[in-house]
Amino acid sequence: MTVLKATMDLHESYVDDRRERISEPLCMPPTAAEPTTSINLAQTLFQPSEFDESLEEQLAQSISSCDRRHPTVSTEIPNIFPHEHDKNFLILTSAGKPIYAMKDSDSTIGYMGVINTIMSYFRLKEGQDLRCIENDDVRFAFLDREPIVLVAYSARGETSNELFSQLDFLHSYLLSSLSERKLSKIFSKRQNFDLRNFLESTDFENLNEICSLLCERFYPDTLLGALRSLSMRKSHRAQLHEAMSQQLNKEAYLPRGMLLYGLIVAPDNKLCSVLRPKGHTLHTTDLHLLFCLIFHRFQNLDDSQELWVPICFPKFNANGFLYGYIKFLSKGNSILVLISAQKDAFFNLKSFADHLIKDITSSGLLEEIHKSKGFKISDIPAPLVHHFIYKSKKHVQYVMPELEFHSDINPKEAMELERKFMNYYQQIHNSVIRDDGLSFNKSCLNFIKWESDADEPSEEPIAMLGLGWITPKFELYLLCNNGVEDKHVIFESAKKIISWCRKHESRLFVNEGAIF
Amino acid sequence: MLQFKLVLLGDSSVGKSSIVHRFVKDSFDEFRESTIGAAFLSQTIKIEDKGSQQEVVIKFEIWDTAGQERYKSLAPMYYRNANAALVVYDVTQQDSLAKAQGWVNELKTKVGEDDLVICLVGNKLDLCSGEEENSSKPKAVESSEAEGYASEQGLLFHEVSAKTGEGVRQVFQSIGEKLYESKKHELAASKGRHGVGETGNVQLQRPSTNDATSCCS
Numbered sequence: 001m002t003v004l005k006a007t008m009d010l011h012e013s014y015v016d017d018r019r020e021r022i023s024e025p026l027c028m029p030p031t032a033a034e035p036t037t038s039i040n041l042a043q044t045l046f047q048p049s050e051f052d053e054s055l056e057e058q059l060a061q062s063i064s065s066c067d068r069r070h071p072t073v074s075t076e077i078p079n080i081f082p083h084e085h086d087k088n089f090l091i092l093t094s095a096g097k098p099i100y101a102m103k104d105s106d107s108t109i110g111y112m113g114v115i116n117t118i119m120s121y122f123r124l125k126e127g128q129d130l131r132c133i134e135n136d137d138v139r140f141a142f143l144d145r146e147p148i149v150l151v152a153y154s155a156r157g158e159t160s161n162e163l164f165s166q167l168d169f170l171h172s173y174l175l176s177s178l179s180e181r182k183l184s185k186i187f188s189k190r191q192n193f194d195l196r197n198f199l200e201s202t203d204f205e206n207l208n209e210i211c212s213l214l215c216e217r218f219y220p221d222t223l224l225g226a227l228r229s230l231s232m233r234k235s236h237r238a239q240l241h242e243a244m245s246q247q248l249n250k251e252a253y254l255p256r257g258m259l260l261y262g263l264i265v266a267p268d269n270k271l272c273s274v275l276r277p278k279g280h281t282l283h284t285t286d287l288h289l290l291f292c293l294i295f296h297r298f299q300n301l302d303d304s305q306e307l308w309v310p311i312c313f314p315k316f317n318a319n320g321f322l323y324g325y326i327k328f329l330s331k332g333n334s335i336l337v338l339i340s341a342q343k344d345a346f347f348n349l350k351s352f353a354d355h356l357i358k359d360i361t362s363s364g365l366l367e368e369i370h371k372s373k374g375f376k377i378s379d380i381p382a383p384l385v386h387h388f389i390y391k392s393k394k395h396v397q398y399v400m401p402e403l404e405f406h407s408d409i410n411p412k413e414a415m416e417l418e419r420k421f422m423n424y425y426q427q428i429h430n431s432v433i434r435d436d437g438l439s440f441n442k443s444c445l446n447f448i449k450w451e452s453d454a455d456e457p458s459e460e461p462i463a464m465l466g467l468g469w470i471t472p473k474f475e476l477y478l479l480c481n482n483g484v485e486d487k488h489v490i491f492e493s494a495k496k497i498i499s500w501c502r503k504h505e506s507r508l509f510v511n512e513g514a515i516f
Numbered sequence: 517m518l519q520f521k522l523v524l525l526g527d528s529s530v531g532k533s534s535i536v537h538r539f540v541k542d543s544f545d546e547f548r549e550s551t552i553g554a555a556f557l558s559q560t561i562k563i564e565d566k567g568s569q570q571e572v573v574i575k576f577e578i579w580d581t582a583g584q585e586r587y588k589s590l591a592p593m594y595y596r597n598a599n600a601a602l603v604v605y606d607v608t609q610q611d612s613l614a615k616a617q618g619w620v621n622e623l624k625t626k627v628g629e630d631d632l633v634i635c636l637v638g639n640k641l642d643l644c645s646g647e648e649e650n651s652s653k654p655k656a657v658e659s660s661e662a663e664g665y666a667s668e669q670g671l672l673f674h675e676v677s678a679k680t681g682e683g684v685r686q687v688f689q690s691i692g693e694k695l696y697e698s699k700k701h702e703l704a705a706s707k708g709r710h711g712v713g714e715t716g717n718v719q720l721q722r723p724s725t726n727d728a729t730s731c732c733s
Contacts, residue, residue: 200528200550200584200585200586201528201550202549202550202552202584205549205550293552297549297552304540304541304557305540305555305556305557305580306555306556306557307552307553307554307555307556308553308554308555308556309552309553309554310553310587310590323553324553343590343593344593346556350556
């Protein structure tokens with residue numbers, strides 16, 4: 001089996017490596033499960049010139065351990081992950097009543113009973129909450145958010161922290177729909193309340209959608225805790241923010257404080273521009289929820305209708321509802337969202353939106369948003385790199401080259417491709433992040449390698465190399481073409497990507513936004 | 517141009533959004549997502565002034581509300597200043613008529629406006645048309661039953677199919693005509709002033725009480 005082989009190869013090569021570097025002050029607990037060669041950087045800032053010397057030295061060590069076969073470089077990367085990874089999410093009440101299961105079956109209710117019993121046992125006997133159970137490749141994560149309990153089961157190798165953040169996302173969804181206040185009100189009256197009777201069909205559809213995003217799609221947003229941003233020319237973004245500010249200043253219909261936030265969001269959940277009060281930002285999770293809701297629920301809407309949607313932003317205020325004015329700027333394209341705390345602010349916000357849209361349409365800015373197509377890996381002089389994700393910590397945003405699909409790809413293949421990317425990036429990310437979600441060091445650089453001989457002579461042997469690089473300013477996750485083994489070249493490419501991203505920072509990221 | 521505010525009410529999945537979509541876009545989407553919150557749309561129609569034989573243009577500003585129980589407490593915000601209400605039920609679901617009657621009662625007690633035009637609409641007529649024997653569902657609500665109730669309460673009554681479009685336009689046409697008839701005299705009186713459509717062009721500007729009230733409290 002290809003994949004099994006790959007994993008075994010991994011373990012062997014890395015064990016050797018660790019032995020070599022045993023004298024180094026490793027800042028991570030050396031667990032056998034981490035298939036990495038690790039290089040830790042003392043620098044806290046990115047300073048390319050100083051960087052090179054010390055890193056070069058360390059690199060030389062790890063590179064010498066690689067045997068150099070004739071490299072075969074391919075533009076297509078192989079899928080080394082089994083198709084049927086086992087994973088499930090279960091949601092139940094603290095009293096043990098089922099609420100939701102991603103993969104529902106006859107035995108689900110039984111499982112929930114068992115889960116409830118185990119959790120209660122730990123609480124009573126050990127006086128603390130059960131958080132995690134690990135058994136070989138399988139991991140259970142438990143998140144107790146009284147009166148709701150969430151459980152993840154996975155054989156896909158996520159860190160506990162990643163599973164917790166996925167569970168938190170599902171919990172946040174429930175809060176966004178119901179609010180904490182409502183939830184505790186229901187359960188304070190009756191602890192054994194069956195929440196399924198209170199949830200609407202749309203809630204289950206939304207939970208399905210979120211689970212599918214987390215498990216089946218290339219959706220690094222929760223993994224990275226960041227928003228994807230739309231790249232557009234600096235001057236255009238500035239004009240857009242200027243237009244938003246100006247409109248706010250001259251809008252007589254809009255009493256102060258009525259508008260809390262304004263956002264323009266492009267398809268694929270890409271943030272385009274922000275209008276916000278000084279000193280306030282919305283939490284990333286809240287925005288993830290909002291974007292999921294918009295692009296899932298409203299994807300077949302067009303610009304003929306405007307929506308007025310109550311939503312609780314759990315990280316902003318889990319007890320209250322905010323109201324979102326949502327308008328598509330054209331069918332299936334970007335949207336304008338205006339958020340207010342007042343439930344009857346619709347017409348005021350509508351008036352603001354009408355004027356703003358008229359303004360940015362006549363000045364051609366709307367056209368510029370729609371024209372923005374992102375960038376391709378070939379736009380950056382980074383040899384042998386297949387794809388990367390660059391996250392700017394300051395902006396809490398990330399960018400990546402557009403995935404380039406064949407034009408004749410069918411939806412199923414596209415989804416497989418997305419999942420393959422997600423799997424690679426999860427493993428790269430996990431190689432530089434501890435199980436609790438913190439990085440091993442302030443700065444940390446890691447190569448990770450997947451290897452396997454071809455099963456058939458006609459197939460290409462798998463030799464995939466990835467790089468994870470974390471500093472206080474940025475995170476870079478990088479995936480090489482199949483067959484690439486030269487870590488020097490990859491390191492140079494990584495530096496080029498970083499310079500490129502920093503050089504184009506104001507084009508790639510939404511900086512301050514329009515502040516009022 | 518006259519402007520009137522119209523609100524759609526009714527149980528979830530009786531087809532409120534589909535009716536509006538048929539009216540505004542003249543199209544039908546088999547797999548429409550449930551509405552969350554409410555959607556605001558507008559559409560104009562032309563009616564004929566019976567006296568002068570002149571064409572009058574009427575613009576409907578439509579609130580398509582979510583039928584789900586959770587959003588029920590938000591409904592007053594949408595019907596408060598409405599000139600007309602479309603209360604929709606599903607002809608294949610007896611329960612939905614009871615829900616519709618609940619809405620009619622609420623409108624009658626809560627809306628001060630005496631001129632509020634309420635139209636009871638039975639949707640999904642296509643399901644029991646009998647043309648496709650296999651997919652045909654029994655009609656759970658007889659026309660006579662709903663019609664009897666409507667005339668008792670002084671409501672307009674229509675049966676429609678958003679899927680085929682049958683009867684949808686007539687609903688809005690008849691509401692427009694009725695509104696025009698009842699507002700004609702007021703309009704004539706205020707003709708000199710600007711803003712003929714003031715009655716319909718209502719801003720929801722009453723002071724909000726607070727932001728912490730949940731939509732489902």
